[in-house]
Amino acid sequence: MKKILISFLSLILFTGCDSDGHIQKRNYLRSLSVDGDNITMVFFNDDTLNFNSDISSAKYIAEKLTGNEIFTGHTELIILGDCDKKNILTFMIEKWKVSPDCIIIFGNENILSEKNTDDITGMIKIKEKNHEIPKADIISTLSRILN
């Protein structure tokens, strides 16, 4: 009985069951645009955030502005304009842990204001399927930059 109780307590204390990571207290990043210091974030709830920052502080500033934690693991699209693409993509993989299927395109923030994320990613996937463009996921893109 004692062992069962200890095991149960360990489960609660060490596996995050006591965490307060409720869905409604988080914003889930859907797409991101980085053009110099201009950062645009679009979330799954269709909210959009525009601000100036370097990428290492962007998440912190966005969380201050929105008042909610930002989860980046489901990011679908990143648009890179005038920036160090290699360092930004490395940062996305190492720190923001974006999805490996996250699509990368090179352009400026106007793309996000003109088209929605579904249209952009849908178009990219069709072009990939027809071999009009090489694979546009973050891993393949970074691999081409590094090699």
Added chain:
Amino acid sequence: MNKLTKFRFASVILISDIFVLFCLKGNISAITAGGFLSGILIQAIISVPFALWIKKGKSIENCGNFVKIIFMIYFLLWATAIFSMFWDTSEVIYIPSQNSGIFGKISVLSAIGLVCAYMTSAGMKTLLRSSVIVAGMGAVCILIVMTSALLKSDFENIKIIRSEKFPNEFARGLILSGNLGSFAVLLGNAKGNAVTNSLIYFSAKIIITFIILMTAVLLSGGIMEITDFPVVMSAQLSQPFPSQRIDSLFLMIFSIFGVFSIALQTCLARYLFKSLKRGS
């Protein structure tokens, strides 16, 4: 110790071998796989005369106190090495934010220590009995990552070779073969023909090492320059389903395998210590 079946014998040592591969640091390529596999082949050949010696009814436990003490020290040192690998690699495993910071590190360290101490106190029998289940869970995880690698990766990554040289990778493979100590002690306690048991173990090791290294090369070969832990990165990049990553399963397997590997060494050291006490 009760006699082990051949599968339990292979499982219990392979869990440690796989954990060491999980913690592999630095660039890897197809040359690394070649170096490691060649090293395992050499070990398999060298193990045959040892297995024939075991077949005559000999064992490490019957070799005298001096040999037992050497092996005990060896197991404790290798346990420390595995713990060090565990600690280094856990820095890059994604753990939710509430476990970071000094309190998080202390709680993780305490949890590892407590579980290892408990497993050691429970004895070899318990550890060995659980090895097949643990190995099965690991096999499922590896299978999922491998499938993802085959479906999604870039086979051009096999051609990418950075600074790896065959002799260096061969040596690296040998250095990471610290579980041969466990092999030497447990072979004398396995049922059936020692030569067959030895060959089954090394064959399985060759296959699993090939799968893990080539999966890592296929998935993260293109971004090896920014990857400190390629096997961990390949698990993090694995996305078998569009909406589901495998990070959580890998975290569980990593933790279980890590604790199991450390506990195996301490259990074997304890087993030899008891044998030493009985002998004196």
